Amino acid sequence: MHKRYWAIICLLASSCFIKAQSLTEFGINAYGGAFPNNLVVCNGKLYFSATDSTHGYETWVTDGTGNDTQLLADIFEGSGNSFPQYLTVDSNLLFFQANDSVHGQELWVSNGDSTKLVLDINHGTNPSLPQNLFVFNRKLYFQADDSIHGSELWVSDGTTAGTQLVADINTGVAGSFPSGFTAYNNKLYFSANDGAHGYELWVTDGTSGGTSMVKDIYADSIGSMPIGFTVFNGKLYFSANDGADGRELWVTDGTAGGTALVNDINAGYLSSNPQDLTVFDGKLFFQADNGVNGPELWSSDGTSVGTQLVNDIFSGSTGSYPQGITAYSGKLFFAATDSLHGTELWVTDGTNLGTTLLADLNPGYNSSNPAYFTIYHNKLYFSGAPDSVSGAQLFVTDGTVPGTQGLIFNGAPLNPLDATNGFTVFDNNLAFGAYYDGVAGQQLWFFNDAPTAVKQIEATTSFTLYPNPCHNYYTVNGFNPGETYTIRVTDLTGRILYEELVEPFSQSMQFVEPPFSAGIYLLQVQNGRNISTLRMVKN
Numbered sequence: 357m358h359k360r361y362w363a364i365i366c367l368l369a370s371s372c373f374i375k376a377q378s379l380t381e382f383g384i385n386a387y388g389g390a391f392p393n394n395l396v397v398c399n400g401k402l403y404f405s406a407t408d409s410t411h412g413y414e415t416w417v418t419d420g421t422g423n424d425t426q427l428l429a430d431i432f433e434g435s436g437n438s439f440p441q442y443l444t445v446d447s448n449l450l451f452f453q454a455n456d457s458v459h460g461q462e463l464w465v466s467n468g469d470s471t472k473l474v475l476d477i478n479h480g481t482n483p484s485l486p487q488n489l490f491v492f493n494r495k496l497y498f499q500a501d502d503s504i505h506g507s508e509l510w511v512s513d514g515t516t517a518g519t520q521l522v523a524d525i526n527t528g529v530a531g532s533f534p535s536g537f538t539a540y541n542n543k544l545y546f547s548a549n550d551g552a553h554g555y556e557l558w559v560t561d562g563t564s565g566g567t568s569m570v571k572d573i574y575a576d577s578i579g580s581m582p583i584g585f586t587v588f589n590g591k592l593y594f595s596a597n598d599g600a601d602g603r604e605l606w607v608t609d610g611t612a613g614g615t616a617l618v619n620d621i622n623a624g625y626l627s628s629n630p631q632d633l634t635v636f637d638g639k640l641f642f643q644a645d646n647g648v649n650g651p652e653l654w655s656s657d658g659t660s661v662g663t664q665l666v667n668d669i670f671s672g673s674t675g676s677y678p679q680g681i682t683a684y685s686g687k688l689f690f691a692a693t694d695s696l697h698g699t700e701l702w703v704t705d706g707t708n709l710g711t712t713l714l715a716d717l718n719p720g721y722n723s724s725n726p727a728y729f730t731i732y733h734n735k736l737y738f739s740g741a742p743d744s745v746s747g748a749q750l751f752v753t754d755g756t757v758p759g760t761q762g763l764i765f766n767g768a769p770l771n772p773l774d775a776t777n778g779f780t781v782f783d784n785n786l787a788f789g790a791y792y793d794g795v796a797g798q799q800l801w802f803f804n805d806a807p808t809a810v811k812q813i814e815a816t817t818s819f820t821l822y823p824n825p826c827h828n829y830y831t832v833n834g835f836n837p838g839e840t841y842t843i844r845v846t847d848l849t850g851r852i853l854y855e856e857l858v859e860p861f862s863q864s865m866q867f868v869e870p871p872f873s874a875g876i877y878l879l880q881v882q883n884g885r886n887i888s889t890l891r892m893v894k895n
Contacts, residue, residue, distance in 0.1 A: 379765050380785075381793055382418060382425050382800040384408050386889060387878075389797025392416070392789040394443040395780040398450045399468055402782045403428065405440045406800065409878055410846060410889060412437035415452065417468065420783040420802065427887060429471035431456045431464065435851070440464070444489040444496065449514045451496050453486050461485050463500070465514045474512055475519040478503045486510070490537035492544045493562065497522070499534050506531025509548070511562060522560060523567035526551040534558070538585035540592045541610055545570070547582050554579020557594070559610065571612040574599045582606070586633040588640045589658055593618070595630045602627030605642070607658060618656060619663035622647040630654070634681040636688050637706050641666070643678050650675020653690070655706060666704060667711035670694050678702070682729040684736045685755045689714070691726045698723030701740070701753070701760065715760040717742055717751065726751065730779040732786045733805055735759075739773045747771020750803065769794035819881050825893035828869050832881060834888075835860040844880040845870050845892065853877070869894065 384390035390406040391413075397403075402420065407413040411430050414437075418425035431438035431454045438454040439461075445451075450466045456473065460483030463474040477484035477500050484500040485507070491497075496514070501507040505524045508531055512519035525532035525548050532548040533555075539545075543566075548558045553572045556579045560567040573580035573596050580596040587593075592610070597603040601620045604627065608615035621628035621644050628644040629651070635641075639662075644654040649668045652675055656663035669676035669692050676692040677699075687710075692702045697716045700723065704711035717724035717740050724740040725748075731737075740751045742762045747770050753760040765772075772791045775798065779788045785802040793799050819834035835841060837860055845854040854870050870877070872894060879890045 378804050378806075379792065380802040380804070382802070383793065383796055384416065384425070384799060386796055387891065389791075390789075390799050391775075392798070392800040393777040394441065394452070395777075395782075395787055395789075396443045396445050396450070397780065397782050398445045399448050400783075401468065402780070402787055403443055403450055403466075404800065405443070407437070408889065410435060410880060410887075413439050415440045415443070415454070415466070415471070418800070420785065425800075428466060428468075431471070433457075442487055442489045444491060446491040446496050446514070447494065451489055451512070451514070453489075455483065459483075463498070463512060463519070465512075474514065475516050477501075477510070477519070488535045488537060490544070492537070492539050493542075495562065497537055497544060497560075497562075501531060504529065507533045509534045509546075509560065509567070522562065523564045525549075525558070525567065536583055536585050538587070538592065540585075540587050543610065545585060545592060545608075545610075549579060552577065555581045557582045557596070557608065557615065570608060570610065571615040573597075573606070573615070584631055584633050586635065586640065588633075588635050589638075591658065593633060593640055593656075593658075595633075597627065600625060603629050605630045605644070605656060605663065618658065619660040621645075621654065621663065632679060632681050634683065634688065636683045637686075639706060641681055641688060641706070643681075645675060648673060651677045653678045653681075653692070653704065653711065666706065667708050669702065669711065676702075680727055680729050680738075682731075682736070684729075684731055685734075687755060689729060689736060689753070689755075693723070697721070699725050701726045701738075703755070714753065714755075715757060717760075717762065718744070724751075728776065728778040730781065730786065732779070732781050735805070737779060737786060737803075739776060745770065748773035748776070752805075765792060768792045819888045819890060821879060821890045821892060824891075825895045826869055827895045829866055830869060830892070831864055831866045832879070832890075833864040834881075835863050835865060836883075837861050837863065839883060842880070842882040843867065844882065845872075846878045846880065847875075 384406050385408040387409045392404045392406040395404045403417050406416045412435050415428040417428045440452045440454045443452045454464045455461045459476045460481050463486040465474050486498045486500040489498045496512045500510045506529045509522040511522050534546045534548040536547045544560050547555050549555045554577050557570040582594045582596040584595045592608050596606045605618040630642045630644045633642045639655045641655045645651045650673050653666040678690045678692045681690045688704045693699045701714045703714045726738045726740040729738045736753050739748045750763045776789050785804050789798050790801045791798050843856045877892045879892045881888045
């Protein structure tokens, strides 16, 4: 585990007024990418999935300092991968799906000190595959398959006894596959298939008796397949297909009589496919295609008459495909494509005249493809490509043309944000995965926009190993005298070749050269859950 600091400079020098800022690397895997994702904040710490050279893909935690960034638990012991997914926070508990090699993919929980299997829902090595995790009324609701009822609605309070099936919506082993959970009017709404009506809108109060279908919108066995649930103006809006009007914008007040089509935007059986529903300034904004202008930006006040095209950004039937619609600083920001600039950063105040291109970040017909819009310290950060060579870089805007800037870091390689999974605000920083370290691959990085005089510092670890290459003996330096450590030597696959428990009386301790053939090995120094991994070369 190491930290590395970089200095920042502005990519768009003509509009740059930012002082030096810092980017910090948390090098979890020194010999390959850590590929951090699923970043969530719980109890003042950042939890995420990542892989190192020893433990495989597991759950990690950091307090924002290199001294306390550690493996949360080696769920699949050794070099195997537990592949933690769907990290979800409920108060002081972290829930996620993981595989310990004994129970298959099941539901796990951690409070930071203790990490355990909640329940082996599908007994044995077969997985229950808990997914669509959603916190509602201080409990976790999710989809899981116990092999008896199929994939159904489950609930958990984090204990084994408090984890149970809510309702067997599609009786038998077929499963209803509940998804799209959204809280509205103190109930949980979702899409599910009862085997007779297809995928329709359902609701639950958390009990079996209080779980029912709201309305059979498409009266056949396929269903209306409702998606994109969004609460707006005291009602729940979503996209659905009734079989006659295609996929359009719908609304419900939670009753069958109060569930209705808002507007047949693409008249007839064809679909407008409303998506990316976003509440802003007393209206609902979204992408839709009326069959004439292509996919463009639309708004609705919840009435048919009040549902209208905001702006035909790409004139004609092609459409601008607005994406990532995000409310910031009294306006909406999004990525869209017109006939001259490719996919670039656009802004709107919700009116036709107030919808404009904010910046052509990759000039000309080429696209910057802005994505992952995240508000941090009263500014909007996102990824974008400034040209056809550099690839995805970090960008920031304050909503003005002069205040829209690309940020690069001294020594950074091309396309550092390739394959990033987005940004998470944590402990006064912007956390994300990136390739800024061109040697170790994708790692966890923290960006801080506070002015600083940071200069690049070479990576350091809490322990040092010498001589290296070693012959006859080697010395490890960095111990706290009187504490207990585990010294472990593994090959590059993570297979343990040697292990010893030691209690050093000084900062340095000498060890006899391991009886292995010449080659490259990994030396681990473990103190509790803190593990440092060093590269050892043996002559």
